[in-house]
Amino acid sequence: MTQYSFIGTEVPRPDASDKAAGKALYIHDMVLPGMLYGKIKYSEYAHARIKHIDTSRAERLPGVRAVITGYNTPEIRIGFIRDNMPLKKDKVRQFRDEVAAVAAIDPEIAEEAVELIRVEYEELPAVFTPEDALKEGAPIVHETDARGRPKSDNLVPVAWNFVAGDVEKAKQEAAFIAEGRFQTPLIQQSCMGTAGCIAEFDLEGNLTIHTKTQIPFLAQNDFNRALAAIGLKGKNTRVTVPTLGGSFGTGLDTHGYEYIAILLAYKTGRPVKIVLNREEEFTTLSPRQPTETHIIQGCDKEGKLTLREVRMVLDNGAYTSWGATTPSVMMLPISSLYRVPNVLYEAKIVYTNNTYCQAMRGYGNPQAAWALECNLDDLAEKAGMDPFEFRMLNANIPDDTTPMGLNITSCGHEACLKTVADRLNWKQKRGKGRDKARGVGMASLFHVGGSGRVYRSDGTGIIMKLDDFGNVSVITGGIEMGQGFNSALALVSAEALGVTPDKVTVISGDTATCPWDVGTHASRGAFTAGNAAIMAAQKARDKIFRIASEHFMPRVHYKLKKRKKKDPDFEIPDLDYNRICDPSEFELKENVVFLKEEPDNPLLRVSLEEILREAHYREQGSMIISEAFYDPPNQMIDMKTGRGNLSATYIFGTHGAEVEVDRETGKVKILQFVAAHDVGKVINRQTIKGQIYGGMMQGLGYALCEEYKTDKGRNLNPNFLDYKIFSAPDVNFPIHIECIETDDKEGPFGAKGVGEPGLVPVAPAVANAIYDAIGVRIRDLPITPEKILSALKKKQ
Amino acid sequence: MKKLIRFTLNGHEVSAEVESHRMLLEVLRNTFHLTGTKEGCGQGECGACTVLVDGLSVDSCLYPAFEVEGKSVTTIEGLVEEGSRLHPIQEAFVEHGGIQCGFCTPGMIMSTKALLDENPHPTDDEIKRGISGNLCRCTGYVQIVESIRKAAEKY
Known part of the structure; x- marks a missing residue:
């Protein structure tokens, strides 16, 4: 084994001291000379025609330097398929649609001015579930596509399909089959530092934007297109990124507020800052996509997986972000987590009048893992097998090519499964705690570990x-x-x-x-x-x-x-x-x-x-x-065949939970949690543990409490009192993390990517443990006490 | 209504003319440019704005600025000693991985200071209760609790 001087050590991070001293500079802390403050006026309806916008009173307010709408600014098309605009003109399609914005000398004046803007609407019938949106005669969210061609349905024109083998034949031949419907909710990334930017122009018409992004160079491209749209073709954008207060996928798209800051800065000739407050962060930033999944898995009489059929519907919301490509990542576990020869996957993405969605840590994988791993336990039960043994029998192995064409090289899946089983004392505990309403459960993950060629360049x-x-x-x-x-x-x-x-x-x-x-x-x-x-x-x-x-x-x-x-x-x-x-x-x-x-x-x-x-x-x-x-040796997925070696290597992991359920209150208590990850090679033991702990706790929130609640498209819980994320006292159980080193040949010193995986298999591991404890299967997240009580009641 | 308030800020006598509706957080950040104290929610739910007033931790986003008249306020900047030496609590957070994005960190450290000043040898449960008003989305709290445990050893 190679001896390294620094790889694998456990050392403080270089940015820690400044952050501990309060010296790190976030967008919230930046002030430029002459800077104005921007504020956005949002829609009051989920779906309505804009009849008139009266900005006159706002314009007259002392301290206001600009008021803009879609009518007095050039049209800029934004988003993954350019179906969005920073300021809406003809109609609004969601509550967060931007209809006007102001720039003023201080934030209070900006806020007051926004309140003085009057908008007349004509309300339109709206759709709030993919099911309703796909019905005949449903209101159409976008009557035309980005090129102006008429559109007669609510399907987002980004379809994902994958077929390998013959699923129908495999269904007939399977000894055991499990079928289920699983749902995941909207959830919010909940960065502690809210989103924001400052836009400024130099006297040559070049833009500098200080902004919260994970894609500075793609953002430069987006903003240069915006410059061209406002008559500054050939001018350039410089994107700078201050210290980020978390991001978790929120920075993978450019956002309406950034373009609005640009338009305001251009109009006023002054730097313009827009920072979202917490309520705006909840109501106007894009959350994770909710999904509805119909899954069928089957195996032969020995328990070898033979088929997997997954049909999924995603609620896109009103516009399309890069999040529309999350099914490409879902395709990975669906085609390749465990060895399964016959696979069918189909994902439909549907426009509704809900808030539009975007990426969040795990990029679709948590939604896929939820259905796959819960249903796998159901199948193991039908086959009369222990879920751990069942998983071991079907686990991924090194040097294997999956039906999707993913080349698995290093692979520690079996080691992860065994580690979890050992640590949980699986053999002694599984199936033996029902009298005390205690149970153990596990779930695995498969994710890109050597980047992912989502774009032409990686x-x-x-x-x-x-x-x-x-x-x-x-x-x-x-x-x-x-x-x-x-x-x-x-x-x-x-x-x-x-x-x-x-x-x-x-x-x-x-x-x-x-x-x-x-x-x-x-x-x-x-x-x-x-x-x-x-x-x-x-x-x-x-x-x-x-x-x-x-x-x-x-x-x-x-x-x-x-x-x-x-x-x-x-x-x-x-x-x-x-x-x-x-x-x-x-x-x-x-x-x-x-x-x-x-x-x-x-x-x-x-x-x-x-x-x-x-x-x-x-x-x-x-x-x-x-x-x-x-640029890693990986491939883009061929949209026609659904095949391609998306990542240069893949990462595996298994999580295990031991829980106790209170049959009276429906409350779930985590007794212990184990996370085993094939990480290739540990670079910094301190930060890798931090990634796994942090991902795991976001996963536990997804499993047990997080839900972005809406009523007819309007968010009901835009704050941390009503949108519950884990706090320190909630982490009241032992956690064991194990990093399994498989020394990947493509990884730097053998390392694979570990940023997202910690979140992915948590919810199904918990749900499987709950099933072991009380014999009820919860199929829609989050697993609240109410759902458990109602399931227990039904069972009786 | 504006009023001149006088208070001690990180060991120095200061004064500021403040409007009646201003919260302490705004005065710290906008008047005194002490931007180490963060605004995470503005509603007292996340704890990112935690500072000490007469040794007790408060959410400065909900603490009326008028109320600090004659009192002593300590912010995260006030913990850093001459020669940019970190306070032992700050050091422990650095050494033991209690920091990721860092946005919750100043508030988390100020709550820790209030906790350890009152109870220098807390149990893990007491530590968790001590920071229960400080939300963190990155770390899952495990390494934060460990940092506080280590800080307590040296306290």
Whole structure:
């Protein structure tokens, strides 16, 4: 096994001290000279025709600098299929639709001005469930598509299908079949730092926008299109990203408020800041898609899975974000979690007059895992098998190609299952706690671990720049949003280059200075940037060793002479100080350049900074900057066949829960939780645990309490009193995390992506444990006490 | 109505002319530019704005600025000592992974300070109760509780 200096250590993250001191700068903390404050007027109806907008009173309010609507600004089409506009003109399709906006000298005036805007509407019939939206004669949310062609139904024109083998035949031949319908709710990402931006123009018409995004370079592209739409074709956008107060997928699209800030900044010639308050964050930012899944799985008499049929309907809401591609990620576990030869998957995405949805951590996978893993327990029961044994029999294995064409290389699925079973004491507990209403359950996950080619490029760039003192700037297009990206990248860079991590500074979040990156999503940050850093480090080392080849021996001589000066007894050894070494003779480790042949010779060591100064302080000098672009060996999914090796490697995990259910109150108490993840290789033990703990607690919220409640399209719980996320006292049970290292050949030092997986299998693991405890199967999330009581009542 | 209020802010005597409807959070962030104290919800639900008033933790977003007259206010910036040395609680959060996005961190640390000042050796349950008003979406609290446990060892 390779011995690393820094990979696998448990060390504080580089951004922690500033954050602990309150020094980190979030968008909320930024103020620019002359800055105005923007505020948005939202719709008062879920579906209505706009008859008239009266902004006159708002315009007259002292302190107001601009009032804009769709009627006095150019049309900008936004969104994944360009079915949205920052300011609505003809009609509104959801409560959060933006109808007007103001910029004023302070936030209070802006708010007052928004309240003075009067909008006359003609209410239209609306649809709030995909089921109603698909009915004959249902109100149409979009009468035309983005190109103006008439549209006669509410289907989003993004369809996802996958077929392998013959599911119908497999159904006839199966010894056991389990069928079920499963639902997941709207949930909100609930970043502690709300979304916001500041837009400003220079005098040449170029835009700078400081904004909360995970995709600075794709956002640059979006905003440049907006500039063209407002008559600034050829002008450029510089996107900068301040410290992010969490993101969890909210930063994967550009948003209406960003375009509105741009329009207001253009109109006023002043920087304009829009920051959402908590209520706006809930009501006007896109949550996770709710799903309705009909699933059938079957196996032979030995318990080997033979078929899986999944038909899913997603509520898109009124407009289409990149979230419409979540079924591509769902396709992974549906086709490939456990070995199953016959698969049919079909996903319909439906427009409704609900709030439109977007990405959230796990990108569709939690919704898919919920149906798959609950139904798998049902099937195991029908087959008369223990759910753990059933899973072991069908577990994924290394070096296998799945029906979807996913090439599984490293795979620790069986090890994850066994770890959970051991830790939970499965054999002693499963099926034996019903008298005490106690049970154990497990569920697995399959996710991209080597990025995911959602876009044509899956690349990321790194620039490494070394200064005179041996400091290394690692400049990346990736984004730190709390997940520990900078820490992982610093450790990988230090390890690959041969410096200590304290010498590394990660610089990110500026399209003008950082190299291109497709975005920090799909658990890809550490994987892709880590690989790019290894490539860049190799190039930097080549340059360093070339300079060392000429200057190493003279430096050694100089140092020995200096030593002699201090210590007259010291004898300078007889070496060839004019020798020119071969670059390949050098090694660099922990900031010291030395000869590979004589690593322990204390005389033949020169600090990296001395070599670096030799590069600069000479005639015809050079500088040590290297760059690399890593684009993983993976494929886009072929939309026609549903096939393609989406990721360069895959990640596996199993979660296990032990629960106790109070039959009187319906309350579920978690007694212990185990999370085993095949992570390839641990980079920083502290941050990887943080990712798994954090994902797990979001997953427990998804399982037990989180629900974005609506009534006819209007959100009813836009605050943390009514939208319950876990608080510290809720975490009152032992948790065991196990990172299983499978040393992936494509991963940086063997590592795979782990940002999202912690959330994915939590809910089905809990539901399966509840079933073991009390014999009732809850099929719609969250699993509230009311649902448990009602299921228990039905059972009796 | 405006009024001149005088109070002690991070050990210094200060004064500010404040409108009657202003909350302490606004005065700290907008008048004194102490942006370490965060606004997460503005409704006293998330704890990101926690500061100490006369040693007790309060949600500064709901604390009327007029009320601090003559009192002593400590914010996250006030914990940092000469030479940018972190307070032992801050150090423990850094060392033990109690920080991810960092937005809840200042409030979380101020609640910890109030807890440990009153109860230097809390049990895990007491720690969790002590930060029950501080929401964190990133960490799942496990490493935060560990950080506080470690901070208590040195307290």
